[in-house]
Structures are given as C-alpha cells and as structure tokens.
Amino acid sequence: MTEDLSTVLEEILATARASQDRGKVADYIPELAGVDPSRFALSVVLADGSQHSVGDTDVGFSIQSVSKVFALAIALGRHGDRLWARVGREPSGLAFNSILQLEHERGIPRNPFINAGAIVVTDAALAGHAPREYLGELLRFIRAAAEDDGIHINDAVARSETETGHRNVALAHYLRSYGNLLNPPEMTLGAYFHQCAVEMTCAQLARAGRFLTAAPGMPRMVAPGRVRRINALMLTCGHYDGSGDFAYRVGLPGKSGVGGGILVIAPGRASIAVWSPGLNAQGNSKLGTEAVEHLARRMGWSVFG
Ligand code: GLN
Secondary structure, X not given: OHHHHHHHXXXXXXXXXXXXXXXXXOOOOHHHHOOOOOOOEEEEEEOOOOEEEEEOOOOOEEOHHHHHHHHHHHHHHHHHHHXXXXXXXXXXXXXXXXOHHXXXXXXXXXXXXXXXXXXXXXXXXXXXXXXXXXXXHHHHHHHHHHOOOOOEEOHHXXXXXXXXXXXXXXXXXXXXXXXXXXXXXXXXXXXXXXXXXXXXXXXXXXXXXXHHHOOOOOOOOOOHHHHHHHHHHHHHHOOHHHHHHHHHHOOOOEEEOOOOEEEEEEOOOEEEEXXXXXXOOOOOEHHHHHHHHHHXXXXXXXXXX
8 A cells, every 4th residue: 555655646747747737825815926936845644654645745835725624623512512603614705815705795704714604713713812822722732733843933924924915804703793702903914814824844734633533543623523524624615616526536535725725535544745836816726725635545545436
C-alpha cells in the first residue's frame, strides 16, 4: 500500500510540475498576490500514522478558509446544535463571498463555510471572549491536532485583509442588521481575518486534519458523531459553488482556501493536504483539485464505495 502511494505521489508531482495552466493566484488580499504560483505540495497521513509527502511540503502558506473547519469545531464545542439556529447546512451554489442569499434568508447564512456563515461561526466562537483569547484557543486546537507548536498566525496577511476586506465588512454589518452578529462587526472581523491568516506547511496541515479521519490512534479532538457531521458539511459545502464538482471528481470531503490549500479527508484511511496557489473560477486550487482527484482515483478512496 505504502509503496503504491509513493508511486502515485511521484506521478502527481510530475504532472503538477509539467502543468501549463496553473490557475490564478488570489490577489484581492494584496499579501497573497506575491506567492509563487509554481509552488506545489501534497502530503498524506495514513491511518497507520505514517506520513508521505512530495513537493514543497515544508513551505508555509496561508490556510485562509481551511481555518473555517477548525473554527466550526470550536464553535460546535461551545454551543452544540444551538449553533444551527444561526447558520444553515445547505450548499449555497454561490461564490464564497456572496451577499445575495442573505437578504432572502433574513441574515441566516446558508452554511458555515461561505464567508457570511464563517463570520457567524467566529462570532459564536468568540462567545464573550476577547479575540486574543479565541485566537489563542484556535491555535492551541490546531497545534494539538497537528502535534506541532510551530504553527502561527501571519500578522502581515491579517493586516492586509483588514485593509482590503470590504466585502467581509459589508457581510458582517449586514448580519448585524439582522441581529445575527452578537459582537461589534470590527471585533468579529478582527478575529476572522486573523483566523484566516493561520499559516501552515502542507505537512502540518495534513497532520492537523488527522482528527477528522476518526481512525484509531489519531488525535481525538471532537466526538465521533461531530467528526461525521463536519465531514458531511465539507463534502456538501467545502468548495462553495464548486462543491458538487469536487464531490463528483474526488468523492471525498474537502475544504479549500484562497491561499491554494485544500484539506481532504478519506474517512478511516487518510488525512490529505495539497497546496498549489493558482485558483480555478470558483476560488479553489486548480492543480490541488486535480491532484487529489488523481490520488483518490489511483488509491480507490471514496466515500461512495
Ligand atoms: N479570508 C478570505 C476571505 O474572507 C477567505 C476566503 C477563502 O479562503 N475562500 O475572503
């Protein structure tokens, strides 16, 4: 099995290196615009605990929306199912930063992974704590999940988004107007921008995702029933308006970020992280998606049998 996996990883690396069309690096957060589009990394932690990686696996990148998975785990830990009174569990079919549905649905965002929903989740995770305390808890959670104390927040990225994140500012105020933001918008946004600015290497991200595999011997950060539900949301909503296509092509739950990272879970089998900064039209890593599609096909990994 492990030998097959190394062959497959080498194939994927060679394909990625040869790829001409790498997508487009996100530039609406200026600090992300300068990332080298030729970077590529893929890392897999198997249920037996072994880790297999190729490419730039030790280069840090901005995990951006992948952080929404960890934030959701913390908010569910605080509020349990009461969280679902404030945010839905349906795919949105719209871009990650869309404001369209919010008016129709009276300030209840479709799901916790679109920006509006993630801002509500961060607001809920704050729950009376100062942003610094929440961010400390988030980092402790991620570090414990990855068993790595070297993971940190990149303040320059957080500052860059604070200066240019006008859509998120609009979303937060709109949510507040419907009474679905309990903290001052600037406070929740400060926490949200810093949460998105968590920086990790591909190898660290694959280890941080192990708790979502629910495999024996993996760190247990949340109850098994909650792991299943987080995976269900990743499968249905983790790639915004590209979620159906990702489920069709890859067949595994995944969460993407505009930094070009994707965390993918093969339940009971593996935690997978991929990073390629160029994005497709839906804002998901282009080569990253192709890489995990290739990996899932060759390894026979799918939640659909
Ligand atoms: N920080 C980014 C934003 O809010 C996260 C979006 C993403 O990664 N898709 O716009």
